[in-house]
Amino acid sequence: MIMRTLEVALGDRSYPIVVGSGLYADLPRWLQLRHITPAHSLLVVTDSSVAPHYGKRVLTPLESAGYRVQMSVVPAGEASKSLDQLSRLVEEAIRFGMDRDSAVLALGGGVVGDLAGFLAAVYMRGIRFVQLPTTLLAHDSSVGGKTGVNHPLGKNMIGAFHQPELVLFDVDTLATLPERELASGFAEVIKHALIADADFAMWLEQHHEALLRRDPTLLTEAIVRGCAIKAQVVARDERESGLRAILNYGHTIGHALEAATGYRRWTHGEAVAIGMVGEAILGELVGTARDVSGFTRRLLALYGLPVTLDEPLSDEELLTLMRRDKKARQGEYVFVLPKGIGTVEVKKGVEERVIREALRRLKEE
Numbered sequence: 240m241i242m243r244t245l246e247v248a249l250g251d252r253s254y255p256i257v258v259g260s261g262l263y264a265d266l267p268r269w270l271q272l273r274h275i276t277p278a279h280s281l282l283v284v285t286d287s288s289v290a291p292h293y294g295k296r297v298l299t300p301l302e303s304a305g306y307r308v309q310m311s312v313v314p315a316g317e318a319s320k321s322l323d324q325l326s327r328l329v330e331e332a333i334r335f336g337m338d339r340d341s342a343v344l345a346l347g348g349g350v351v352g353d354l355a356g357f358l359a360a361v362y363m364r365g366i367r368f369v370q371l372p373t374t375l376l377a378h379d380s381s382v383g384g385k386t387g388v389n390h391p392l393g394k395n396m397i398g399a400f401h402q403p404e405l406v407l408f409d410v411d412t413l414a415t416l417p418e419r420e421l422a423s424g425f426a427e428v429i430k431h432a433l434i435a436d437a438d439f440a441m442w443l444e445q446h447h448e449a450l451l452r453r454d455p456t457l458l459t460e461a462i463v464r465g466c467a468i469k470a471q472v473v474a475r476d477e478r479e480s481g482l483r484a485i486l487n488y489g490h491t492i493g494h495a496l497e498a499a500t501g502y503r504r505w506t507h508g509e510a511v512a513i514g515m516v517g518e519a520i521l522g523e524l525v526g527t528a529r530d531v532s533g534f535t536r537r538l539l540a541l542y543g544l545p546v547t548l549d550e551p552l553s554d555e556e557l558l559t560l561m562r563r564d565k566k567a568r569q570g571e572y573v574f575v576l577p578k579g580i581g582t583v584e585v586k587k588g589v590e591e592r593v594i595r596e597a598l599r600r601l602k603e604e
Protein backbone atom coordinates (compact mmCIF):
# COMPACT_ATOMS: atom_id res chain seq x y z
CA MET A 240 0.00 0.00 0.00
CA ILE A 241 1.23 3.45 -0.92
CA MET A 242 0.79 6.04 1.81
CA ARG A 243 2.58 9.19 2.88
CA THR A 244 1.55 11.75 5.45
CA LEU A 245 2.55 15.26 6.28
CA GLU A 246 1.41 17.71 8.90
CA VAL A 247 0.28 21.26 8.23
CA ALA A 248 1.66 23.04 11.28
CA LEU A 249 -0.83 25.67 12.44
CA GLY A 250 -0.75 25.33 16.22
CA ASP A 251 -4.05 24.01 17.53
CA ARG A 252 -5.45 24.06 13.99
CA SER A 253 -2.75 21.71 12.67
CA TYR A 254 -3.97 18.85 10.55
CA PRO A 255 -2.59 15.87 8.64
CA ILE A 256 -2.55 15.40 4.88
CA VAL A 257 -2.57 11.75 3.93
CA VAL A 258 -1.74 10.88 0.33
CA GLY A 259 -1.73 7.44 -1.23
CA SER A 260 -3.58 4.65 -2.93
CA GLY A 261 -6.62 2.73 -1.67
CA LEU A 262 -7.20 5.09 1.25
CA TYR A 263 -11.00 5.32 1.33
CA ALA A 264 -11.43 1.89 2.91
CA ASP A 265 -9.66 3.36 5.94
CA LEU A 266 -11.62 6.62 6.03
CA PRO A 267 -13.52 5.74 9.25
CA ARG A 268 -10.26 5.10 11.08
CA TRP A 269 -8.79 8.41 9.93
CA LEU A 270 -11.94 10.27 10.98
CA GLN A 271 -11.84 8.67 14.40
CA LEU A 272 -8.21 9.70 14.83
CA ARG A 273 -9.49 13.25 14.34
CA HIS A 274 -12.28 12.61 16.89
CA ILE A 275 -15.04 12.47 14.29
CA THR A 276 -16.74 9.33 15.60
CA PRO A 277 -19.90 7.50 14.45
CA ALA A 278 -21.80 9.57 17.01
CA HIS A 279 -21.46 12.47 14.55
CA SER A 280 -23.50 12.98 11.35
CA LEU A 281 -21.63 13.49 8.11
CA LEU A 282 -22.66 15.39 5.00
CA VAL A 283 -20.61 14.37 1.95
CA VAL A 284 -20.66 17.15 -0.63
CA THR A 285 -19.60 16.14 -4.13
CA ASP A 286 -20.34 16.98 -7.77
CA SER A 287 -22.19 15.26 -10.58
CA SER A 288 -19.01 14.00 -12.30
CA VAL A 289 -17.33 12.68 -9.18
CA ALA A 290 -20.37 11.10 -7.47
CA PRO A 291 -20.86 8.23 -9.98
CA HIS A 292 -17.18 7.23 -9.71
CA TYR A 293 -16.41 7.63 -6.03
CA GLY A 294 -19.62 8.29 -4.10
CA LYS A 295 -20.11 4.67 -3.12
CA ARG A 296 -16.43 4.13 -2.38
CA VAL A 297 -16.72 6.81 0.30
CA LEU A 298 -20.23 6.07 1.61
CA THR A 299 -19.90 2.29 1.99
CA PRO A 300 -17.07 2.20 4.55
CA LEU A 301 -18.68 5.06 6.49
CA GLU A 302 -22.04 3.32 6.68
CA SER A 303 -20.38 0.03 7.64
CA ALA A 304 -18.60 1.82 10.47
CA GLY A 305 -21.97 3.10 11.74
CA TYR A 306 -21.90 6.74 10.63
CA ARG A 307 -25.12 8.55 9.82
CA VAL A 308 -24.23 9.97 6.43
CA GLN A 309 -25.89 11.76 3.55
CA MET A 310 -24.51 12.73 0.16
CA SER A 311 -25.32 16.06 -1.53
CA VAL A 312 -24.47 16.42 -5.20
CA VAL A 313 -23.96 19.77 -6.94
CA PRO A 314 -23.63 20.14 -10.72
CA ALA A 315 -20.00 19.77 -11.88
CA GLY A 316 -18.34 23.05 -12.77
CA GLU A 317 -17.28 26.44 -11.45
CA ALA A 318 -20.88 27.76 -11.57
CA SER A 319 -21.63 25.66 -8.48
CA LYS A 320 -19.34 27.85 -6.38
CA SER A 321 -22.33 30.11 -5.75
CA LEU A 322 -24.46 31.48 -2.93
CA ASP A 323 -27.41 29.59 -4.47
CA GLN A 324 -25.69 26.24 -4.08
CA LEU A 325 -24.48 27.22 -0.62
CA SER A 326 -28.01 28.05 0.41
CA ARG A 327 -29.29 24.76 -0.98
CA LEU A 328 -26.61 22.85 0.94
CA VAL A 329 -27.46 24.70 4.16
CA GLU A 330 -31.06 23.62 3.66
CA GLU A 331 -30.03 19.99 3.14
CA ALA A 332 -27.80 20.14 6.21
CA ILE A 333 -30.64 21.50 8.37
CA ARG A 334 -33.11 18.93 7.06
CA PHE A 335 -30.58 16.18 7.68
CA GLY A 336 -30.30 17.40 11.26
CA MET A 337 -26.67 18.50 11.21
CA ASP A 338 -25.56 20.10 14.47
CA ARG A 339 -22.39 21.72 15.83
CA ASP A 340 -20.68 18.33 16.16
CA SER A 341 -21.46 17.21 12.62
CA ALA A 342 -18.85 17.34 9.88
CA VAL A 343 -18.78 18.10 6.17
CA LEU A 344 -16.73 15.94 3.80
CA ALA A 345 -15.71 17.56 0.52
CA LEU A 346 -15.33 14.88 -2.16
CA GLY A 347 -14.12 16.50 -5.37
CA GLY A 348 -11.87 19.12 -6.88
CA GLY A 349 -11.26 22.71 -5.90
CA VAL A 350 -14.84 23.72 -6.65
CA VAL A 351 -16.32 21.23 -4.20
CA GLY A 352 -13.52 21.91 -1.70
CA ASP A 353 -14.11 25.67 -1.72
CA LEU A 354 -17.90 25.35 -1.60
CA ALA A 355 -18.13 22.59 1.02
CA GLY A 356 -15.36 24.21 3.05
CA PHE A 357 -17.31 27.46 3.08
CA LEU A 358 -20.46 25.60 4.07
CA ALA A 359 -18.52 24.18 7.03
CA ALA A 360 -17.11 27.62 7.84
CA VAL A 361 -20.53 29.27 8.11
CA TYR A 362 -22.95 26.49 9.09
CA MET A 363 -23.88 27.18 12.72
CA ARG A 364 -20.86 29.55 12.81
CA GLY A 365 -18.47 26.80 11.86
CA ILE A 366 -18.33 23.02 11.97
CA ARG A 367 -15.56 20.60 11.14
CA PHE A 368 -14.69 19.54 7.63
CA VAL A 369 -12.53 17.03 5.80
CA GLN A 370 -11.15 17.28 2.28
CA LEU A 371 -11.17 14.29 -0.03
CA PRO A 372 -9.52 15.81 -3.12
CA THR A 373 -10.08 14.15 -6.50
CA THR A 374 -8.19 16.53 -8.81
CA LEU A 375 -4.48 17.20 -8.90
CA LEU A 376 -5.18 20.91 -8.62
CA ALA A 377 -6.90 20.24 -5.32
CA HIS A 378 -3.47 19.46 -3.78
CA ASP A 379 -3.16 23.23 -3.87
CA SER A 380 -6.64 24.17 -2.67
CA SER A 381 -6.59 21.62 0.17
CA VAL A 382 -3.78 23.50 1.92
CA GLY A 383 -4.21 27.02 3.20
CA GLY A 384 -7.72 27.08 4.59
CA LYS A 385 -9.22 29.36 1.95
CA THR A 386 -12.87 28.57 1.34
CA GLY A 387 -15.56 30.48 -0.47
CA VAL A 388 -17.90 31.05 -3.39
CA ASN A 389 -18.03 33.39 -6.37
CA HIS A 390 -20.23 36.43 -6.83
CA PRO A 391 -21.58 37.35 -10.29
CA LEU A 392 -19.32 40.43 -10.07
CA GLY A 393 -16.14 38.59 -9.13
CA LYS A 394 -14.46 35.25 -8.44
CA ASN A 395 -13.88 34.21 -4.81
CA MET A 396 -15.46 37.44 -3.53
CA ILE A 397 -17.24 35.76 -0.61
CA GLY A 398 -15.29 33.50 1.67
CA ALA A 399 -13.60 32.65 4.93
CA PHE A 400 -10.48 31.01 6.26
CA HIS A 401 -11.45 27.63 7.68
CA GLN A 402 -8.90 24.85 8.15
CA PRO A 403 -9.89 21.22 7.56
CA GLU A 404 -9.48 18.54 10.22
CA LEU A 405 -7.92 16.20 7.71
CA VAL A 406 -7.06 15.91 4.03
CA LEU A 407 -7.22 12.38 2.66
CA PHE A 408 -5.99 12.38 -0.92
CA ASP A 409 -6.55 9.06 -2.65
CA VAL A 410 -4.51 9.20 -5.87
CA ASP A 411 -6.56 6.33 -7.35
CA THR A 412 -9.25 8.93 -8.08
CA LEU A 413 -6.92 10.69 -10.50
CA ALA A 414 -7.28 7.72 -12.90
CA THR A 415 -10.55 9.16 -14.24
CA LEU A 416 -9.53 12.81 -14.28
CA PRO A 417 -9.69 14.27 -17.83
CA GLU A 418 -6.21 14.75 -19.29
CA ARG A 419 -6.57 18.50 -19.55
CA GLU A 420 -7.51 18.75 -15.85
CA LEU A 421 -4.50 16.60 -14.93
CA ALA A 422 -2.14 18.87 -16.89
CA SER A 423 -3.72 21.94 -15.28
CA GLY A 424 -3.05 20.46 -11.87
CA PHE A 425 0.58 19.92 -12.83
CA ALA A 426 0.87 23.65 -13.53
CA GLU A 427 0.41 24.31 -9.80
CA VAL A 428 2.71 21.43 -8.83
CA ILE A 429 5.37 22.91 -11.11
CA LYS A 430 4.70 26.33 -9.60
CA HIS A 431 5.43 24.97 -6.13
CA ALA A 432 8.69 23.51 -7.40
CA LEU A 433 9.72 26.69 -9.21
CA ILE A 434 9.18 28.93 -6.16
CA ALA A 435 10.87 26.78 -3.57
CA ASP A 436 12.62 23.60 -4.65
CA ALA A 437 14.96 23.26 -7.64
CA ASP A 438 15.52 19.54 -6.98
CA PHE A 439 11.79 18.97 -7.18
CA ALA A 440 11.70 20.87 -10.50
CA MET A 441 14.42 18.58 -11.89
CA TRP A 442 12.57 15.55 -10.55
CA LEU A 443 9.39 16.68 -12.33
CA GLU A 444 11.37 17.05 -15.55
CA GLN A 445 12.88 13.59 -15.16
CA HIS A 446 9.65 11.75 -14.31
CA HIS A 447 7.13 13.50 -16.54
CA GLU A 448 6.27 10.36 -18.52
CA ALA A 449 5.44 8.19 -15.52
CA LEU A 450 3.59 11.07 -13.84
CA LEU A 451 1.45 11.66 -16.91
CA ARG A 452 0.81 7.90 -17.00
CA ARG A 453 -0.54 8.48 -13.47
CA ASP A 454 1.83 6.13 -11.71
CA PRO A 455 0.38 6.12 -8.16
CA THR A 456 3.72 6.06 -6.35
CA LEU A 457 5.10 9.00 -8.28
CA LEU A 458 1.82 10.93 -8.08
CA THR A 459 1.87 10.44 -4.32
CA GLU A 460 5.39 11.81 -4.15
CA ALA A 461 4.57 14.80 -6.37
CA ILE A 462 1.49 15.68 -4.30
CA VAL A 463 3.30 15.34 -0.97
CA ARG A 464 6.16 17.55 -2.15
CA GLY A 465 3.78 20.14 -3.62
CA CYS A 466 1.62 20.20 -0.48
CA ALA A 467 4.71 20.40 1.74
CA ILE A 468 5.90 23.55 -0.02
CA LYS A 469 2.51 25.22 0.23
CA ALA A 470 2.11 24.07 3.83
CA GLN A 471 5.45 25.61 4.80
CA VAL A 472 4.55 28.94 3.26
CA VAL A 473 1.09 28.91 4.82
CA ALA A 474 2.41 27.92 8.24
CA ARG A 475 4.56 31.03 8.24
CA ASP A 476 1.80 33.31 6.92
CA GLU A 477 -1.63 31.83 7.60
CA ARG A 478 -3.63 35.00 6.87
CA GLU A 479 -1.77 36.17 3.81
CA SER A 480 0.15 39.21 5.02
CA GLY A 481 3.33 38.92 3.01
CA LEU A 482 5.27 35.73 2.35
CA ARG A 483 2.19 33.96 1.08
CA ALA A 484 2.29 36.21 -1.99
CA ILE A 485 5.02 33.99 -3.47
CA LEU A 486 2.32 31.33 -4.05
CA ASN A 487 1.04 33.80 -6.61
CA TYR A 488 3.92 33.14 -8.99
CA GLY A 489 2.55 33.15 -12.55
CA HIS A 490 -0.79 34.41 -11.30
CA THR A 491 -0.46 38.16 -11.95
CA ILE A 492 -0.28 37.50 -15.68
CA GLY A 493 -2.35 34.30 -15.38
CA HIS A 494 -5.33 35.98 -13.72
CA ALA A 495 -5.20 38.81 -16.29
CA LEU A 496 -5.30 36.24 -19.11
CA GLU A 497 -8.25 34.43 -17.54
CA ALA A 498 -10.21 37.63 -16.97
CA ALA A 499 -9.43 39.03 -20.43
CA THR A 500 -10.86 35.89 -22.04
CA GLY A 501 -13.91 35.56 -19.77
CA TYR A 502 -12.46 32.42 -18.09
CA ARG A 503 -13.22 30.41 -21.23
CA ARG A 504 -10.04 30.19 -23.30
CA TRP A 505 -7.76 28.51 -20.72
CA THR A 506 -8.18 26.52 -17.54
CA HIS A 507 -6.72 28.22 -14.47
CA GLY A 508 -3.62 26.01 -14.61
CA GLU A 509 -3.04 26.75 -18.29
CA ALA A 510 -3.29 30.49 -17.70
CA VAL A 511 -0.84 30.18 -14.80
CA ALA A 512 1.55 28.18 -17.01
CA ILE A 513 1.65 31.01 -19.58
CA GLY A 514 1.88 33.44 -16.67
CA MET A 515 4.93 31.70 -15.21
CA VAL A 516 6.73 31.85 -18.57
CA GLY A 517 5.83 35.55 -18.83
CA GLU A 518 7.03 36.27 -15.31
CA ALA A 519 10.23 34.30 -15.90
CA ILE A 520 10.89 36.45 -18.98
CA LEU A 521 10.03 39.53 -16.93
CA GLY A 522 12.49 38.45 -14.23
CA GLU A 523 15.24 38.20 -16.83
CA LEU A 524 14.36 41.66 -18.18
CA VAL A 525 14.20 43.25 -14.73
CA GLY A 526 17.40 41.46 -13.78
CA THR A 527 16.25 39.41 -10.79
CA ALA A 528 17.22 36.21 -12.65
CA ARG A 529 19.16 34.84 -15.60
CA ASP A 530 18.32 31.88 -17.82
CA VAL A 531 15.12 30.75 -16.16
CA SER A 532 12.52 31.16 -18.90
CA GLY A 533 13.99 28.44 -21.15
CA PHE A 534 13.79 25.77 -18.46
CA THR A 535 10.36 27.01 -17.34
CA ARG A 536 9.01 26.74 -20.88
CA ARG A 537 10.52 23.29 -21.44
CA LEU A 538 9.23 21.85 -18.18
CA LEU A 539 5.67 23.15 -18.65
CA ALA A 540 5.61 21.97 -22.27
CA LEU A 541 6.57 18.44 -21.16
CA TYR A 542 3.26 18.40 -19.31
CA GLY A 543 1.35 19.55 -22.38
CA LEU A 544 0.78 23.03 -20.97
CA PRO A 545 0.66 26.16 -23.15
CA VAL A 546 3.81 28.28 -22.94
CA THR A 547 3.16 31.08 -25.42
CA LEU A 548 0.51 33.76 -25.54
CA ASP A 549 -1.21 32.95 -28.83
CA GLU A 550 -4.37 34.97 -28.28
CA PRO A 551 -4.64 38.50 -29.72
CA LEU A 552 -5.19 40.31 -26.41
CA SER A 553 -4.41 43.99 -26.10
CA ASP A 554 -1.53 44.95 -23.83
CA GLU A 555 -3.64 47.84 -22.51
CA GLU A 556 -6.34 45.51 -21.25
CA LEU A 557 -3.84 43.10 -19.69
CA LEU A 558 -1.98 45.97 -18.00
CA THR A 559 -5.23 47.35 -16.58
CA LEU A 560 -6.09 43.91 -15.20
CA MET A 561 -2.59 43.48 -13.72
CA ARG A 562 -2.85 46.84 -11.95
CA ARG A 563 -5.98 45.47 -10.27
CA ASP A 564 -4.08 42.45 -8.95
CA LYS A 565 -4.52 42.04 -5.20
CA LYS A 566 -0.78 42.50 -4.65
CA ALA A 567 -0.81 45.89 -6.45
CA ARG A 568 -0.73 49.08 -4.36
CA GLN A 569 -1.47 52.62 -5.58
CA GLY A 570 -1.48 51.60 -9.21
CA GLU A 571 2.03 50.15 -8.88
CA TYR A 572 2.73 46.84 -10.60
CA VAL A 573 3.80 44.09 -8.21
CA PHE A 574 5.09 40.75 -9.45
CA VAL A 575 6.52 37.57 -8.00
CA LEU A 576 9.69 37.17 -10.04
CA PRO A 577 12.20 34.31 -10.14
CA LYS A 578 15.67 34.76 -8.71
CA GLY A 579 16.61 31.37 -10.11
CA ILE A 580 14.95 27.97 -10.45
CA GLY A 581 13.44 27.21 -7.04
CA THR A 582 13.56 30.73 -5.63
CA VAL A 583 11.48 33.88 -6.13
CA GLU A 584 11.07 37.38 -4.74
CA VAL A 585 8.26 39.92 -4.61
CA LYS A 586 9.15 42.91 -6.78
CA LYS A 587 7.29 46.21 -6.50
CA GLY A 588 7.22 49.06 -8.99
CA VAL A 589 7.99 47.04 -12.11
CA GLU A 590 8.04 49.42 -15.09
CA GLU A 591 5.25 49.25 -17.61
CA ARG A 592 7.67 49.43 -20.55
CA VAL A 593 9.39 46.26 -19.33
CA ILE A 594 6.08 44.44 -18.86
CA ARG A 595 5.14 45.31 -22.44
CA GLU A 596 8.42 43.85 -23.65
CA ALA A 597 7.84 40.65 -21.63
CA LEU A 598 4.37 40.31 -23.16
CA ARG A 599 5.85 40.78 -26.62
CA ARG A 600 8.37 37.98 -26.01
CA LEU A 601 5.67 35.79 -24.48
CA LYS A 602 3.87 35.93 -27.81
CA GLU A 603 6.91 34.46 -29.62
CA GLU A 604 7.40 30.72 -29.99
Ligand SMILES: NC(=O)c1ccc[n+]([C@@H]2O[C@H](COP(=O)([O-])OP(=O)(O)OC[C@H]3O[C@@H](n4cnc5c(N)ncnc54)[C@H](O)[C@@H]3O)[C@@H](O)[C@H]2O)c1
Nearest residue numbers: 288315316348349350351373374376379380385412415416
Ligand atom coordinates in the same frame (compact mmCIF):
# COMPACT_ATOMS: atom_id res chain seq x y z
N1 LIG B 1 -8.93 27.39 -1.84
C1 LIG B 1 -7.80 27.53 -2.50
O1 LIG B 1 -6.74 27.80 -1.94
C2 LIG B 1 -7.80 27.31 -3.98
C3 LIG B 1 -6.59 27.19 -4.65
C4 LIG B 1 -6.62 26.94 -6.01
C5 LIG B 1 -7.83 26.83 -6.66
N2 LIG B 1 -8.99 26.96 -5.97
C6 LIG B 1 -10.28 26.84 -6.65
O2 LIG B 1 -10.36 25.53 -7.18
C7 LIG B 1 -11.27 25.55 -8.28
C8 LIG B 1 -10.71 24.72 -9.39
O3 LIG B 1 -10.49 23.42 -8.93
P1 LIG B 1 -10.39 22.17 -9.90
O4 LIG B 1 -9.45 22.48 -11.00
O5 LIG B 1 -10.12 20.99 -9.06
O6 LIG B 1 -11.81 22.18 -10.58
P2 LIG B 1 -13.13 21.29 -10.38
O7 LIG B 1 -13.38 21.01 -8.96
O8 LIG B 1 -14.20 21.99 -11.13
O9 LIG B 1 -12.77 19.94 -11.13
C9 LIG B 1 -12.53 19.96 -12.52
C10 LIG B 1 -13.49 19.04 -13.28
O10 LIG B 1 -13.09 17.69 -13.08
C11 LIG B 1 -14.18 16.91 -12.59
N3 LIG B 1 -13.56 15.92 -11.71
C12 LIG B 1 -13.04 16.15 -10.48
N4 LIG B 1 -12.44 15.05 -10.03
C13 LIG B 1 -12.59 14.09 -10.98
C14 LIG B 1 -12.15 12.75 -11.09
N5 LIG B 1 -11.39 12.20 -10.15
N6 LIG B 1 -12.51 12.06 -12.18
C15 LIG B 1 -13.22 12.65 -13.16
N7 LIG B 1 -13.64 13.93 -13.14
C16 LIG B 1 -13.31 14.64 -12.05
C17 LIG B 1 -15.08 17.88 -11.91
O11 LIG B 1 -16.39 17.40 -11.87
C18 LIG B 1 -14.93 19.11 -12.81
O12 LIG B 1 -15.78 18.99 -13.91
C19 LIG B 1 -11.49 27.00 -8.63
O13 LIG B 1 -12.77 27.40 -8.22
C20 LIG B 1 -10.45 27.74 -7.83
O14 LIG B 1 -10.86 29.04 -7.45
C21 LIG B 1 -8.99 27.20 -4.65
Ligand SMILES: [Zn+2]
Nearest residue numbers: 427490507511
Ligand atom coordinates in the same frame (compact mmCIF):
# COMPACT_ATOMS: atom_id res chain seq x y z
ZN1 LIG C 1 -3.61 28.98 -8.85
